Amino acid sequence: MFRYLFILLFFHIYSFSQSFDETESKIKSLYNFSLTQGKSYDWLEHLSNQVGSRLSGSLGAERAVEWAKQELENLKLDKVWIEPVMVPKWVRGNFEYASIESSTGNSINVSVCALGGSIATPSNGIRAQVIEIRSIEELKKLGKKEIQEKIVFFNSPMDPTEINTFLAYRKLVNLRRNGAKEATKYGAIAVVIRSLNLVNDDFPHTGSMSYGKTKLNQRIPALSISTNGANLLSSMIKLDPSLKFFIKQNCKNYPDVLSYNVIGEIEGYEYPKKIILIATHLDSWDLGDGSHDNGSGVVQSMEVLNNFKSLKIRPRHTIRVVLFMNNENSLSGSKEYLKNSIKKSENHLFALESDSGGFSPRGFSFDSSTQIFKKVKNWNQFFKPFFADNFYISDSGVDIKLFKSTGSVLSSLKTDSQKYFEYHNSAQDIFSKVNKRELELGSAAISSLVYLVDTFGL
Incomplete structure (x- = not known):
């Protein structure tokens, strides 16, 4: 009897150790790829310097939609589309x-x-x-x-x-x-x-x-x-x-104009109707080029899909990125997306937002039940080598906050925020203020959390 229990315990420990090692190795590969072959910094350079500021209703916003859709299509995802939304137009x-x-x-x-x-x-x-x-x-x-x-x-x-x-x-x-x-x-x-x-x-x-x-x-x-x-x-x-x-x-306010959310996804092979959402806003204010707020979040979100495709990670759940239009002065994009999602009876298991600048990632906040957070908190051990292991319960970002009513677990990337408000909403928010390595570390952290949610569920 004791021998039987000992054998069961041995295989349990062995299985756990093997699973831990495999997970640790996969996360390391996500970090390595983001830091050596990722697209986030080059994407941001183009978005910031070639497209520029992207205030809702502006030519810059229109060009950003076209650029984002094309780049997502270049990744050969399962599906890429744009979603119409009426947005306010204000000109400085x-x-x-x-x-x-x-x-x-x-x-x-x-x-x-x-x-x-x-x-x-x-x-x-x-x-x-x-x-x-x-x-x-x-x-x-x-x-x-x-x-x-x-x-x-x-x-x-x-x-x-x-x-x-x-x-x-x-x-x-x-x-x-x-x-x-x-x-x-x-x-x-x-x-x-x-x-x-x-x-x-x-x-x-x-x-x-x-x-x-x-x-x-x-x-x-x-x-x-x-x-x-x-x-x-x-x-x-x-x-x-x-x-x-x-x-x-x-300055002047004009009637609302037509714009678009940009959406791309990799369909899950086991739970295609359960969606892991990475959401961020594509628009920016007009004084700078919006590199930190929120060009960094845009390219980090897109990088998740690039990492999964490039490393041939087949997700169990559908991994979807949505780039909302009009966070800065109305939240029209996120409201329209949620309205349409409810109409289609979509199931968002998890929603993650990156909207705190392209600075060094320090961890994630979670808006969830205590039970789910206890499970998620155990994952922070995988982020300790990268100094991004500060997991805590808090309110989520404004673009995904609306999803709480649907029962989704919400999370936000948390960065070192000491310089953020030096640049935020000002002419200082430009590409040269973004550190390449810090941006890429954020991409890797988001990709790793998405991988964990997809692998182990909630």
Whole structure:
């Protein structure tokens, strides 16, 4: 009897050891291939430098769709297609201008940019007194008497003590998004938002804003000012509270236009109707070329399919990549994809997003049940040699968050975020700011997690 149990235990341990070694070897091969023969960096060079910025409704976005579809077709996948989606169109127009004008007649130019979705100023600009505040709560306390006919300057820096810089960003992003809507209620004639950036520089950072249900004739222009410009404006207001601020921009909103999500997949041989989804957004803001946000995520997602095809890994489940259009100012692409997926009764077992820049991968967040996370957490041992083993429970990225309602397990690649907001939504987000090796390590990490989910299930 004991001998029989010993034999069973021996074969169990042997089988486990063999499985572990095979998995470890396969993941090593995914890393090796990504770092030596992968396409991600060359893809990003073309997307960034030849296609350029890809704001929804722009020529760049149209060219990006054509490029992505062609590159996926070149991989000889089982299926590649585009999915129509109506997206908002907003055009920045000519270069924005702003200056600080003291009571002594001196004028100092500062760097600003329009927030995405903002209306223009009158053709001759706006010149008015500025009131500096830090929050919407402070705006409400001051009330209409103090705010009316003034430019509201929201000067709230990102928290430098927050090591996870995305948490520092989330604390303030609603100020950028809703500042103009709230200031309008108290008679403000424009809002200027301090750029969401942890570095003091002269690059203003754009981003989406919303007027909510504010009537068209009551909307006011919304701008972002560089961190150096914000510091200067704040110090000059303290010296001269009566100084004037001049702003001019001629951006414009247009009716929605037709665009597309780009989708490619390798069909699973065992569970073809169960989908492992790698999702990211193809669009970008217009100031830089969108290399970190989110060209890096685009090419890393495509690289998963390239790795599986090149290494002849036959997936048990269908591996699908979807490149959403219009993350930056509406999420139209992900909403349209989910709506159509529900109509077709598709089953998304797992959804993974890469949208935190092409920096060194540190691990993954998971939005799942405790039971599933316990299983997934055991896989982090395979990522320890690559310093990407930080697995934890957290909310997912915005593009895949909608899939939680379908019961999918959600995950996001987590990178070293210390430099991300130096580039995010600014003219600094360009190809030269992306490190080739860090980008490729991210591709390998995503490919490895997809392989584990496909091999062992959830």
